[in-house]
Amino acid sequence: MKKSSVIILVGILGVLIYLLVESIDGSGSYSTFADATEKTGQNVTIIGQLNKSKAIMYDPQTNANRTEFYVVDKSGVEQKVIFHDAKPRDIEKSEEITMEGRMINGQFHAVHILLKCPSKYETDKIGIKDPIETSFGAPIPESESGVSQDLISE
Numbered sequence: 001m002k003k004s005s006v007i008i009l010v011g012i013l014g015v016l017i018y019l020l021v022e023s024i025d026g027s028g029s030y031s032t033f034a035d036a037t038e039k040t041g042q043n044v045t046i047i048g049q050l051n052k053s054k055a056i057m058y059d060p061q062t063n064a065n066r067t068e069f070y071v072v073d074k075s076g077v078e079q080k081v082i083f084h085d086a087k088p089r090d091i092e093k094s095e096e097i098t099m100e101g102r103m104i105n106g107q108f109h110a111v112h113i114l115l116k117c118p119s120k121y122e123t124d125k126i127g128i129k130d131p132i133e134t135s136f137g138a139p140i141p142e143s144e145s146g147v148s149q150d151l152i153s154e
Contacts (some may be wrong), residue, residue: 001066002037004150008082013026029045030046030047030074030098031044031045031046032073032074032075032077032078033046033073033075033077033079033103033108034075036102036103036108037103037106038104039102040103040104041103041104042102043100043102043111044100044101044102045090045098045099045100046071046073046097046099046101046108047073047074047097047098047099048071048072048073048074048096048097048099049071049072049094049095049096049097050069050071050092050094050097051069051070051078052068052071052092054070055069056068056069056087056091056092057069058086058087060086064083064086065084065085065086066082066083067082067083067085067086067087067088068080068081068082069083071097071099071108074148079107080107080108081099081101081107081108081109081110082107082109082110083099083110083113084109084110084111085111087113087114088113089110090117091115091116092145092146093117093118094115094116094117095116095117095118096115096116097113097114097115098113098114098115098116099112099113099114100112100113101119106131107131121127134149
């Protein structure tokens with residue numbers, strides 16, 4: 001290999017390592033509103049819950065790209081959040097809100113929001129106790145083990 005080729009490969013490798021370290025730095029860690037206040041102007045990711053006792057302010061006639069609401073973070077601190085987009089669908093039903101944004105003048109300005117809504121598939125919360133039925137109304141016979149006797153005999 002030529003000396004110039006080795007230098008180019010080492011340079012490319014160095015740039016790739018730098019980009020990898022920069023992309024990993026800060027990712028995967030969640031902050032609180034207190035951390036965001038200390039890092040004013042820097043993007044942070046905060047997980048919290050919507051304070052449902054306070055109103056969500058969204059007026060599409062005035063500004064369709066501004067929604068204001070209050071969130072309590074994991075440490076129990078409540079903060080006003082200004083989301084620079086339309087009101088997220090079903091925000092009132094969310095169990096958890098993950099927000100990416102920054103503190104500006106004592107308010108958290110979110111640019112991305114991810115909602116975690118309650119699962120409609122958790123049978124404990126729904127309280128399903130009835131036997132499973134087929135589409136034509138006949139119950140599926142189950143043994144003590146929960147497996148159909150017809151399936152066992154085959």
